[in-house]
Amino acid sequence: MSRRSAPASTPPGRRVRCAGGYAAFVPDPLPPELEWTPTLVRALSDADRLIGRLAGEGGRLPNPHLLIRPFVRREAVLSSRIEGTRATLGELLAAEAGAAVDRSPADLREVANYVVALEYGVKRLKAHPLSLRLTRDLHAKLMTGVRGGHATPGVFRTTQNWIGPPGCTLANAIYVPPPPDVLADCLGGWEKFLRERSLPVLVQAALMHVQFEAIHPFIDGNGRVGRLLITLFLVEREVLPAPLLYLSAFFEATRADYYERLQGVHERSEWEGWLEYFLNGVARQSEDALSRAERINALLARWKDELAGASQAALKLVDLLAQNPYCTVRRVERQLKVAFTTAQRAMERLGAAGILKQVNQAKRDRVYCATALLKILEEPARLVPMEAA
Known part of the structure; x- marks a missing residue:
């Protein structure tokens, strides 16, 4: 049974005054009580239909496994770009092939780490469920040897972090996540929600992601880990026969809207707006993935005909x-x-x-x-x- 949602424009949690004089936000446990508006129902129906089509067609593609590798790398590039890393997909692929690339090694390492973390997560899910332990392992693989790598890779924070423009402090931050002394409780509730089976999977994925971003359990790398978790959650729930759907392309192309929607939940309990945005992303990226997969397979088939x-x-x-x-x-x-x-x-x-x-x-x-x-x-x-x- 879901709890009753907060009144409109009320944050879905409580603000706590901390020893340093700043206020931090502690989100309520999931799930909230959602208002299933006609717009939200249509968005869910559209996303379900299109991801179902991707699942069906993806399973019938001649070589879906061949496409996973470049799709994973595309996701790595775009998720990292949201955080300011400028490496392109072409540069990453060229570097992996052994070519010299005119790009900062630090940028390439950040993207390469994302690939390692995502592939590791998919492999681990064959034997272990999505969990706090796996989340820490993903963070360790993502952050080792890169900018922010000093921020205890693979360890949940024991100090306060905050979100805001460069140079801001706790006093004028846009958002201050839960203080360290309640972090374990917040994460325990989040992990428990991963086992929930009463909600549509896509809705649960959206709620899981926004709650992870609200908790912000690491000193650095939370956005990338949070986006990794979406893909891994859908793989674990067997929504797709192979990990072909990635949302970072949509989030990166609509970056301002992405952050606005997250903030709308944290500040005003705008769950439905976030869900509509997320589900639209699922629908558009399902179409996009299917189109790319079909065009790539058609191109490969034509080349093989030409090479008879x-x-x-x-x-x-x-x-x-x-x-x-x-x-x-x-x-x-x-x-x-x-x-x-x-x-x-x-x-x-x-x-x-x-x-x-x-x-x-x-x-x-x-x-x-x-x-x-x-x-x-x-x-x-x-x-x-x-x-x-």
Whole structure:
């Protein structure tokens, strides 16, 4: 049974006066009592329908597992961009292929850590439920060796943090999360809510995320961990056959609205507005993921048709490009487990077909890219329904 929600414009929790003279916010346990307005019901229906279509079509795609790798990296780039990291998807993929990239190593490390954390989380969910322990482990993988890495990776905070513009203090912060002495209770309630089974899964995911952001249990890295948890929650609940849906593209494209909606919940109990926004994101990103997956698979099929009669190595290289459109001869040699000359001939065959293009000026250590594939992956997120586009 959900508790009765606070009156309109009232925060969903209590403000407590702390020893330093500042006021911190302690959110009420989830779930709130929601008003199921016609708009909210339509948003849930639309999101359920489209994520269901993604689940159905995703399961029928020839090689859905090939698409997980680039989709995970796209999510890592966009979630990190929300926090100010400027690395692009192309730069991350090129660096992973062994190419020199003109980007701060610190930026690339932050994005790479996100990939490691997300892949680790998906693997761990096969044997363990989403929990506080897994959340700490994700934070440790995310924050080790990067800016903010001094902030005790993998450890819930024991000091007060706050949210606001650079240079602000506890006295003039936009938001002050729960003080350390009540943090364990807040997190215990949040973990208990993860086991809830009375709400629609997408609604629960939205509530879980906004509550995590309200608690802000780490000194740094809360936003990235919170967005990671959305994907992992949907994987755990088996909403999709593979982790193909990521919301950071939507959040990044509507960043001001994202923060406004979070703040609307924390300050005025605007749950329905947050849920409508979140569910619209699920709907749009479901369409977007399905469209990208279908176009990528169509492109791979066309390339294989154009390579009819080519060597097995050349055909296998097409599937390798689906995971990362950048390649070098050494990478192809290693990944396909073929001789150097075999890898070289396969790449030359794809180059002759116009699939691969050299993207650096080197005579040795040449880097090639399937630019048509990279273009699909790097397209901005779609923010309107397909039928309205």
